[in-house]
Amino acid sequence: MGWWLSDFTFCTGRYESGDWDSAPTLPANLIDSVARYTDIAVAPSAVIVPLSSPRILGFPLVYMTGHLPFRFSESERANARKLVDRGGMIFIDDHNHDIGGVFHKTAVEEITRTFGKPAELRNDHAIYKSFFAFPDGPPATSHELNGWGDNLVHKNLLAVMDGPRISVLYSNKDYSSEWNYHPDNKRFSSVDNTRFGVNIIVYALTR
């Protein structure tokens, strides 16, 4: 922590309807990646904050995932709207990575109801070059390539835009499985698969 300048703190949003904590080591992994590649002041550990709590507004980037039905309560919906309206960003990842699955179906329904209908994000969007370059759009996950879930490689992420800025990013590529490992295990990978996570964080911090 700098001289009482708040660091970036990774925040997992807890919602009531499902298994919000299905990727418990992902936050630490992304924190590790942010520290590994950037000099962004980042808090060494993540926080979990209920979406229904006003404290969520202290974390302008909120990550949410799960396998089970994704439905907001009224207070969760109100806070999520407020966070986005004030310039924050929400990243929701389908831990099931299958179209038509429970999480995908209910999450898209809830995103539409709360923020507006999400649209496919163009693969040349700034988020794909905010720190590392991903000329082909969102990187595929091993779960997609190994035929899990719907046996598809999803070409685009979905997003709700606020002008040119992404306010809600939705993925059903299952980054929650892909990045959910202890950061120490990165040393076994030839290519760090969390680089797109860094892009998401840098994008949220600069746009």
Added chain:
Amino acid sequence: MTIYAFIRKTQRLIVLTAAVKGVALAASLALLIFAVGALVDLPSGTVATIVVLSAISSLGALAYRAKMIRSPVSVALWLEETIPAMHYELVTSAESRIPLPDLERSVHLDHIQPFVTRRIAKVLTRSASMLLGASLIYLFSPATSFGRGRVHSGMARAFPRVFPPINKLASLRIRITPPAYSGLRASEQTNAASVSALAGSRVVIAGPGTPEGVRATVDGAPVRIAGDDDTWSVTLSAVKPVSIVRVAHNAETRLIVVETVPDRPPQVVLTAPLRDTTLRTPRYSVLLQAETSDDLGLRQGYFEYLIVSGTGEAFSGRTLTSPPAHFESRTGRLQARLDLAALKVVPGDLVSVRAVVRDNNTLTGPSIGTSDTRSFRIARADEYDSVSIEAAAPPPVDSSAMSQRMLILMTEALVRKKKLLTKQQLVKESDDIGFMEDRIRKRVYDILYQTDSPEGPGDTEEVESEIQAINNPDLKEAYDALWDAVRSLRIAEPAVALPPMRVALKALDRARLAKRLYLRGTAPRVVVDISRVRLTGKEKGISSMRSPQAVADSSRRMLLSGFESAITLSKSDRRLAIEQLSLLRVRALASSPPLATALRDIIDAMEQNRETAAALIRARRLLATPSVTGTPNGEWGGG
């Protein structure tokens, strides 16, 4: 009858006839003045004044002319003047007032009577004809709705220079017919600058006169003008959120804003059950209740059950519904019994329940309202076998914690083989179990008091759960029992430790079920050594460009400048200012509904010639609130 009596009778008849003639004349004059006044478009006050003055004048003139019938002598003279054969017999009789036998004999009254009757009949006929004629003129004049369009159109066509065309925009009637499903009545407004209509309503804007020369556009696109000799009309449907109708005739235009009020979806509140539940077995029956309401009318509602089965990465879902309930009012109550056994759920399944209600909207709907979701989770049997205080998804780095059930099994085994062990072996094995039991105690302590959060309670976990945990008597009971068990195990008294261990197991089970903790508690807290890994990544990032963001409140700024110019304009052209404000209101409807309301107040006040000051102040405060008030710093003038 004497001559004098005849004269008196004739006098009364003449007076009566004169009165009838006077009334007919005054009424005819009034009708004619009304007709002419409408034709040349005189103000109603002026017309009324002219009518009153004319009536007084005509009645006065008649009264003056009727002075010859003030006395019987005058009547006698009038009779003798008009019947030359008379030689003052009547006058003489009238003056003497008493019958003079000679005269009575010489005058044949039955010869005079027809003459009088004819004269009176003639006068009455003329009066009636005059009144009839005036009435017809009035009927076909622009003063009546029957004649307005005809006369103006006809006269304007025949004498375009003499008769200016009718002002077809002077009196616009706006009739709104809501869609049938709403059950609302049609309404009508006159000369409104803006109207609200339920989505799907039929809006008819009508004015006087033929459709000839009237032009209309809806949102800039020309529309057909319908009508006949009397009325023209424009019809549109309230579909878009706001439609701007511009009607023009000659050089004059009118702007009408049609604001579409959407049929709101029903509101649904799940009133029972109030909380989520975790069940030990898939046998549970619960009454579901929901309260619902709608702005227009409800149609049907049901409960939706989403049943999710699976583990790990493989989940599947199926959706079932309760039998629909039908409504016939704006409010209703949904009720159903959820029987988990009937849903064929198995341990590990999650049943999400919500109420779904549809409204009566057959036009653009039905609109669907849904309630919050309640979950019923059926725990797996193995969850009870591993009453670990770890999270449901145990972290790979922390798998050494033994389950409470396993520790009980181990302790029971130790008690059984106690006699076979040496004192040292007993102490060691009991101490080992005590050590593991103490780890569970510490985990319970962590959950109870959130001590595993380095930043203290409230920083990492939900405050509500913290309070629940602290106030959780089951966890507290488990914690106390675990303390007792640990103490007994550490002094090699496993048999004494067993009862509190079992108490702890039961208490932990209760706590898990009661508070839906899933026993996942706090996620594993991995603290990254930032300084160790900082910038050690082999791959390097790239610089990128940021795009400027949009100016906020740009619509408000446009509103601000538009408002300023409209108010300035209101001093010279009120009608144009009202139109500008109406257009501003259209823009404000989306961005600032309170401002739209304030603008509507200004428009209403201007249309009704009321004071606008209060509404103006309210609108400008919504547009631009003075931001800083304070003592100016004389030393710093700013940039």
Added chain:
Amino acid sequence: MRLPANRREWLELLLRGTAVVLIAVLGFRALFPAQARTGSDLIVARVADLPSLSRQSTPARIQFALDGIPTAVQRAWQNALKSAGSGVSWSGTANPVAIVARPVASPQGGYTLTAYSPDTTRLILRDNISTVDSMSMKGQPRSVVVPMASGNVRAVVGTDSAFARLSDSVIIGKILVIGKAGWESKFVMTALEEAGWKIDAIISVAPNVAVAQGSVTTIDTAHYAAVIALDESAATRATAIASFVKSGGGLVLSDLAARSGAFASLRVSAPGGAPHTSISSDTITHAEAAFSPILPSGNSVPLEERGGNVAVAAKRVDFGRVVQLGFNDTWKWRMQGGAESVSEHRTWWSNTLSQAVRSRRVTVDYAQSDPSPYTNLIDIAGHPVAPASPSQPLSQHSNEMLWLTVIGVLLFGEWASRRLRGAG
């Protein structure tokens, strides 16, 4: 002389006689004016008497009995009388009131209206549309920033008012934001862009990796109106920034940037020690806002205080301005504040930046203003004096028309009476 025959003739005689007497009185007044009659050279007049005063030969002394401040035209008239040699003084009551309108150096526009009235009274600000605001005066000038005003803006106290004509806005260049990637830099840029400021930015993400906006080449007054340094990452450009400020540019230093030794010569003062958490009611958005108090130095000007400590201060450096903030985490106001927190955060940053920014102002046309009528009155007629002769106002001179009308009516009545009774 023939005596009247009846009452009607008596009445006619009375009417005729009254008319003759009035004519005689008017003649006497014309021949011997009031000044001569009272034997004094002081004329007590009202502003309505100015036309008749101007028709007379120059009076030696005129005292105006006022019940309010005369209009600008009337004061000019009074000044003309003074220039013509009359001693002008005044008595009565008038509310001193003054107003100044300055355009705010911000793309959001608006004006800072500073009004003054010495008494503890209610002062109302109005423009051509409606009432703008009202304020309680407590012997000190008070300011209000209004985002919109139309035509003239008028400060009204009782029946007296001063007005200032609103000039056009100001011309402002671009702003350069320098900082590290983080919530503060993100939301400062967002707030300023939302407020309409044109910004360039260098946001450092990693060594030699930055997110940039615009093409930042040279930091000079030709390119930028102000620089915002959010943290120590701006220190590498401190020399260029110092030169920019000295030549007239503006600089906003956050608390963290001010702590950098590279900005030692530019900062207003060394930042204080431990952070203070201001009282929620004292913050702009009711969100907690920790700040480090600024210790005022000799040439610094405090711009904002929180809980008795200076939170924002400014100073001049040669031709430029430096505004130093005691805050580092203003983004929390926006995210965690009340319902209007976004606009309040935006406005706070825009107003703070406008204190530093270099701007070019459009010349103000004062010709149609009357910003301080009371002062002008004092300048012309001095301070108020005790009323000299309140019972003898000069306004009697201006009633000739009334008397002539009365005489006409009397004579017409007399003539009509005679004609109606058949007399010649």
